Amino acid sequence: MRQVSLFVFLKPKFVRMNYILFDGSARNRLLPFTFTRPVADIRVGILTIREKWELLLKSTTSTVTEDYLAEKWPMVELEENIMINASFLPNPKFLQQIQNLKPNQAIFHQEDIVAFHAYEDQEVALDEYEQIELADGVIQINNSWDIFSKNGEAIEADFEIITKGRKSQPIHESNYVKNPEKIFIEEGAEVENCSLNASTGPIYIGKDAKVLEGSLIKGALAVCEGALVKMGAKIYGPTTLGPGCRGGGEINNAVLFANSNKGHDGYLGNSVLGEWCNLGADTNNSNLKNNYAEVRIWDYETEGFAKTGLQFCGLMMGDHSKCGINTMFNTGTVVGVSSNIFGAGFPRNFVPSFSWGGSAGMTVYKTEKAFEVAEIVMNRRHVEFSEEDKKILEHVFEETSKWRRG
Secondary structure, three states: OOOOOOOOOOOOOOOOOEEEEEOOOOHHHHOOHHHOOOHHHOEOOOOEHHHHHHHHHOOOEEEEOOHHHOOOOOOOOOOEEEEEEOOEOOOHHHHHHHHOOOOOEEEEEOOEEEEEEEEOOOOOOHHHOEEEEOOOOOOEOOOOOHHHHOHHHHHHHHHHHHHOOOOOOOOOOOOEEEOHHHEEEOOOOEEOOOEEEOOOOOEEEOOOOEEOOOOEEEOOEEEOOOOEEOOOOEEEOOEEEOOOOEEOOEEEEEEEEEOOEEOOOOEEEEEEEEEOOEEOOOOEEOOEOOOOOOOEEEEOOOOEEEEOOOOEOOEEEOOOOEEOOOOEEOOOEEEOOOOEEOOOOOOOOEEOOOEEEEOOEEEEOOHHHHHHHHHHHHHHOOOOOOHHHHHHHHHHHHHOHHHOOO
16 A cells, blocks of 8 residues: 655735834933823824824734823733834835844943834843944934924925825815915815915825915815815914814924814914914014024923924914914923913913913913813814723823922
């Protein structure tokens, strides 16, 4: 009898790579915006940092962040993981480095750990890893002012990714247009009787966004999904109006994360607003000191004022903060989370979180009152003010109490 050999062919085990974005050392330098979100959920350019990575990786991501934020943004660990420092924005060369990372390899930029491979439950000893130098040309959002000062580069990069191989909706003939090949209008957006000048940077109009009549726009500009540019607005790039935002009056090189309003006349320049902020009519900020000196702004790490290296730097306003009509902000003002500012004169150029008042003095904005307002404001946009949101703001209230008076 002839013996028959049996061969068993086993398919190699397929392991799906898992990507985790971690806050890194930049987290405290990005306050007040990272009081209420991981670094990955900062918006710069058209997309948030997380959205950029997920679009290029074609994968979801999770987050390593502060403990009090982890309930809303939990980490998901699988058998094999790539850990990525969320302060670094993806580009094609960097993406290739990430996808090629092997066990016991790590990417560094100077002293910063940028990315590394890790197995589930592995005790990572980075000093024993093979060190790879970060690819050239990667943008890092290392300080709060980088969000607006590097916004032009970020809009350019996002525009290329989002529009590649796609066709814009037609630009209405009523518009004055310059450099139309750098203008992209998504489905459902409305733009008529406006000036669209993309000679200095691309103009991206998101799904269902509206740019009303008489608006004068000079790129780079991102008007994200559902955002509104009010009639007669004058917007200079690089500027981002995040999803659901309102922009009016004069805006120059500003980033509004999402659902924030600068809807009336007044000036906002070289500035960043988080989510659920509102600037009252005729609010103005200074972005240049009278002596043209370098701007210094509040540093939460050192609890003092730090050099920015910038001549132009305006307002940094954390989530849920608001100001009344005719408010004036001095050059390099930092406003924390859930503050309410009003009255004549300039408030201090550092307004702690949960402050109530203005130049005449500040008191504590009690959480129960702040939460009432947050719930009303969010419900108007059909967004729930959740228990998770409440716990986060309660933690911020306690964490920032040392800076408040009263």
